[in-house]
Amino acid sequence: MPLLRPDPTFYPSPKLAMQAPPEKHAFVTLLNPKFKGRPDALTVVDVDPASSTYSQVVGQLDMPNVGDELHHFGWNACSSCLCPYAPHPHTERRYLVVPGLRSSRLYIIDTKPDIRKPKIVKTIEPQELAARANYSRPHTVHCGPDGIFVNALGTPQGEGPGGIFRMDPETFDVLGQWELDRGPQYFAYDFWWHLGYDTLITSEWGTPKTFENGLVPDVLLNSGYGHNLHIWDLRRRRHRQVLDLGKEHQLVFELRPAHDPTKAYGFVGVVISLKDLSSSIWLWHQSDGSWTIKKVIEIPAEPADPGKLPPLLKGFKAVPPLVTDIDLSLDDRFLYVSCWGTGEFIQYDVSDPFNPKKTGSLHLGGIVRRAAHPKNPKQALNGGPQMVEVSRDGRRVYFTNSLYGVIDEQFYPDGVKGWMVKVDAKPAGGMAFDSNFLLEVDELRPHQVRLEGGDCSTDSFCFP
């Protein structure tokens, strides 16, 4: 039934969305790495500090199939429903679109009427995705003004090109490939957009064949993974420009365009440089009608005792930072950076996007460091800061520690033990762990976090 007023979680601008009430629940995907065991799950975590079950799992939906590897899920509708050229403000933000990166299955999950008891209302099987869009390995979901956009990392055969497909926001039918002209684009990883500039950006990992059994050292050392960003015309669905970061920059991952639609810039994280194992953050921006890109942050590898390193890294005698996720606050002021290798979690003030300033740093887990959480200072943790989610008001930051089943084992051969933590961010910069919030899920591995009502990586806005 349509609403009489806009969904209360829709905000015209990021500035207004920052006034949203604090979230009380978080949705977290849990990977079950033992394929023959239990399936993956979508859990509901209580994040209301006033609640007696604070920081605990209060709801869990087990998937009906084993081995999905749930990834970057999103909403059926968000603030982009208020966009003036394609308005549908009386749609409800209600359904989660949850992609299985390994199974190529998508689940449509209803979060109402009881947010703690989400239910699957529709399943899109890999055959349907293949038949309608010739894609597989769905990865990231964004609610666009023109329907739901999902990207996929490859073809049904496990090759390239990966790309984007659209889904009908009411029936959830797969509508087919989004690209009318993909130009030279072949690899896929993440995508997002600048709605004010009708511009879409995509990044690059590799084909499913080169990551589904773990990162392939030969491919990596020969610069065989992606090192480009692609700029697209969102309206005309055409490729416009390649931004090459240089082939030593391997695995160009998470894209965080400025939330303010009048700003034509954004940040992307690069996992590893073959030159020195560093990670880097790059700033893409528009100048004189075309787009350019520039490295604005470099995070060096840390020297390490080879005895403490996994086989993959022993020869390098260093632990790479491995920046696998970044997230930008809604006011475009603070950029959060996960270093999954060194276990560092960094906050930068990016008010001047060309000159980021480091304003905070925390450690948890890490390949060598194994840093403990203040709630249990004697317990070494493994895994490291990974998927990050920032609350709309920018005051609370959540992160989890699992990357991708088989790759977890390559860097943490003892097996990642899952945890989720919360960090309190100070309005003027700086951050600290919430010492009451350490959710441990042991053999299960938490990945993407999304917040009730919206967060900093699922909403898009058409008004500044």
Place this chain on the structure above:
Amino acid sequence: MSEGDSRIWAALLLLGAYHGINPGMGWLFAVALGLQEKNSASVWRALPPLAVGHGAAIGAVVALAGLAQRVLPLPAVKVAVAAILLAFGLYRLVRHWHPRGSGMQVGFGDLTLWSFLMASGHGAGFMLLPFLFGLSPHQGHGAVQLASSAAPGAVAGFSAVVLHTAGYLLVTGVAAWVVYKKLGVALLRKAWLNLDLLWTVALLGTAVFTLVL
């Protein structure tokens, strides 16, 4: 002009105003362009193409109805119009619709086309027809003579479109300006009533009205 006709002309003007007040019909687009380009001139610049597109959508339907009733008896035209209104109304109850392929980087042509499609897709033109059917056919100044076998009132049809579009433009312009300058887009969260629901009721209502008239 009879008293009934004056009421109908007033209704056409008000219908234009009603189309104009709907944020989805154009004024919000003008506001967004002003905010995106950080320039109040962008708000004003958006108004002419929005009005042209809206007027063209209305005009196309009015012209089509005029042609239809040259070859068909009025009762048949009325039934057809009622059926179309009913179909629009029912469709809008189950599915949402808006033009595809638009965006924020739009020129005069893009905005005109968008406005044309938005009005057409919402059955805006068909909503006017019952009122036009209601104009008395005896007026010497070329009122729509839909009931007679004489030439259809092209002048009356054109006047109706202009009057309606004037109402649309006035309200679109005022709403855009007030929201851009004074109120801000925060009001959308509370004030954007589901006019689509009301619109559906209006479509269904006019369908019935067409038949009983």
